[in-house]
Amino acid sequence: xxxxxxxxxxQYIYFLFLALExxxxxxxxxxxxxxxxxxxxxSNRFAGALLNMSSNVSEYFxxxxxxxxxxxxxxxxxxxxxxxxxxSDTSSFYQNDSLYKLEYRYISARVINNSxxxxxxxxxxxKGHRQGIENHMGVIMGNRxxxxxxxxxDHFCWVMSLLNKDSRISGKFKKNNQLVNIEWGGGNxxxxxxxxxxxxxxxxxxxxxxxxxxxxxxxxxxxIGTIDHFTIAQEENFNYATIRFxxxxxxxxxxxxxxxxxxxxxxxxxxxxKSSER
Amino acid sequence: xxxxxxxxxxxxxxxxxxxxxxxNNIQFxxxxxxxxxxxxxxxxxFETPRWLLLLSAFLLGILLxxxxxxxxxxxxACVLMAFVRPFVISAISTGTEFMVxxxxxxxxxxxxxxxxxxxxxxxxxxxxxxxxxxxxxxxFFQTLLRVLLSSAFTLLIVxxxxxxxxxxxx
Numbered sequence: 001x002x003x004x005x006x007x008x009x010x011q012y013i014y015f016l017f018l019a020l021e022x023x024x025x026x027x028x029x030x031x032x033x034x035x036x037x038x039x040x041x042x043s044n045r046f047a048g049a050l051l052n053m054s055s056n057v058s059e060y061f062x063x064x065x066x067x068x069x070x071x072x073x074x075x076x077x078x079x080x081x082x083x084x085x086x087x088s089d090t091s092s093f094y095q096n097d098s099l100y101k102l103e104y105r106y107i108s109a110r111v112i113n114n115s116x117x118x119x120x121x122x123x124x125x126x127k128g129h130r131q132g133i134e135n136h137m138g139v140i141m142g143n144r145x146x147x148x149x150x151x152x153x154d155h156f157c158w159v160m161s162l163l164n165k166d167s168r169i170s171g172k173f174k175k176n177n178q179l180v181n182i183e184w185g186g187g188n189x190x191x192x193x194x195x196x197x198x199x200x201x202x203x204x205x206x207x208x209x210x211x212x213x214x215x216x217x218x219x220x221x222x223x224i225g226t227i228d229h230f231t232i233a234q235e236e237n238f239n240y241a242t243i244r245f246x247x248x249x250x251x252x253x254x255x256x257x258x259x260x261x262x263x264x265x266x267x268x269x270x271x272x273x274k275s276s277e278r
Numbered sequence: 279x280x281x282x283x284x285x286x287x288x289x290x291x292x293x294x295x296x297x298x299x300x301x302n303n304i305q306f307x308x309x310x311x312x313x314x315x316x317x318x319x320x321x322x323x324f325e326t327p328r329w330l331l332l333l334s335a336f337l338l339g340i341l342l343x344x345x346x347x348x349x350x351x352x353x354x355a356c357v358l359m360a361f362v363r364p365f366v367i368s369a370i371s372t373g374t375e376f377m378v379x380x381x382x383x384x385x386x387x388x389x390x391x392x393x394x395x396x397x398x399x400x401x402x403x404x405x406x407x408x409x410x411x412x413x414x415x416x417x418f419f420q421t422l423l424r425v426l427l428s429s430a431f432t433l434l435i436v437x438x439x440x441x442x443x444x445x446x447x448x
Binding site for chain 1: 298299302303304306309310311328329332333336339340343344345346347348349350351353354357358361408410411412414417420421424
């Protein structure tokens with residue numbers, strides 16, 4: 001015992017080193033389970049306050065661009081008003097009134113911290129639990145996708161941007177509904193990868209990729225980007241292409257969080273299906 | 279002694295703010311992220327006890343992680359760097375006595391010594407950081423390029439900072 005203590009005393013620096021490394025790596029690789037614990041909540045509060053101040057200053061520099069995007073969105077919304085539609089008197093078509101069955105609600109949020117230069121990028125928004133934000137909600141800008149919420153505290157939330165190695169979006173070709181997966185391979189923040197394109201799909205440069213609506217996070221039809229470059233594989237079963245993202249991740253300042261009003265219903269349905277299967 | 283202590287705490291706070299508010303927003307084609315905040319670990323005085331070295335590096339890293347939502351990433355790289363520091367110092371020692379209360383610096387130790395010292399430690403930190411961040415080998419060479427470019431950029435800022443503090447430090 002005496003020798004053990006002596007040994008510990010002599011070598012304590014190695015144990016301290018190993019202990020600190022163990023704590024760090026544990027935090028790093030268990031991040032998903034720890035996401036909502038006290039540590040993140042407290043650190044979000046402090047980090048959020050500071051980053052909020054910094055963004056208060058920097059958002060002035062992007063006002064001109066934000067105005068332009070808002071004007072575009074306004075124009076788009078105006079064109080969707082009922083006055084803008086042709087009224088047929090043979091009223092046989094089904095009008096899917098958005099107020100009649102409200103499926104998605106949008107909460108506008110400000111980006112107070114953002115990065116595009118890491119391999120795994122996150123954004124911090126100035127909205128949290130108090131404003132009704134939960135994990136796994138989708139984040140969009142106009143009709144372009146940005147990412148999904150991964151961690152929420154009372155007033156802030158972290159969003160995993162599309163520019164992340166864990167991010168995987170289910171998309172499809174707008175022209176023929178063929179499903180593909182979109183990932184980001186690091187490097188240039190404007191270019192992503194389109195994987196698993198079936199051989200028979202004819203690809204052209206500039207083809208539009210939109211969300212498929214297969215995941216619970218994004219509804220169908222949001223813009224992801226356009227095909228930038230493609231290679232026809234000789235041996236493999238799938239072709240590969242790169243995509244130019246529609247979202248400019250480096251200049252995000254205002255985004256919208258999508259709140260799915262029917263999410264509980266969908267999840268219950270899925271769970272009942274699973275339990276009856278067993 | 280208190281002055282050295284306060285000076286280091288001031289440097290600690292300044293470097294974290296500088297990193298979070300300015301350097302983390304720098305974007306050069308997705309390959310270069312300078313991590314200048316480790317300048318704090320480079321500049322801790324020679325006679326800093328090793329436990330304090332490890333603990334302060336851990337604190338530095340974990341605080342930075344809080345701002346980027348990457349808990350443990352910067353902390354583990356910093357602790358590794360602080361752990362290696364004494365070995366590096368003894369390996370490249372020139373035999374001259376280090377004065378008590380002094381930090382490693384370009385002026386006192388000379389260009390060659392300081393270059394070896396900072397290049398090795400910055401590379402250790404950046405290697406650990408970038409490979410832990412990606413944690414797979416499929417993008418090995420791409421990550422290597424990021425490590426080397428970012429290290430070069432970090433070192434550039436370190437040397438600029440050293441030359442800027444040249445005339446004032448006695």
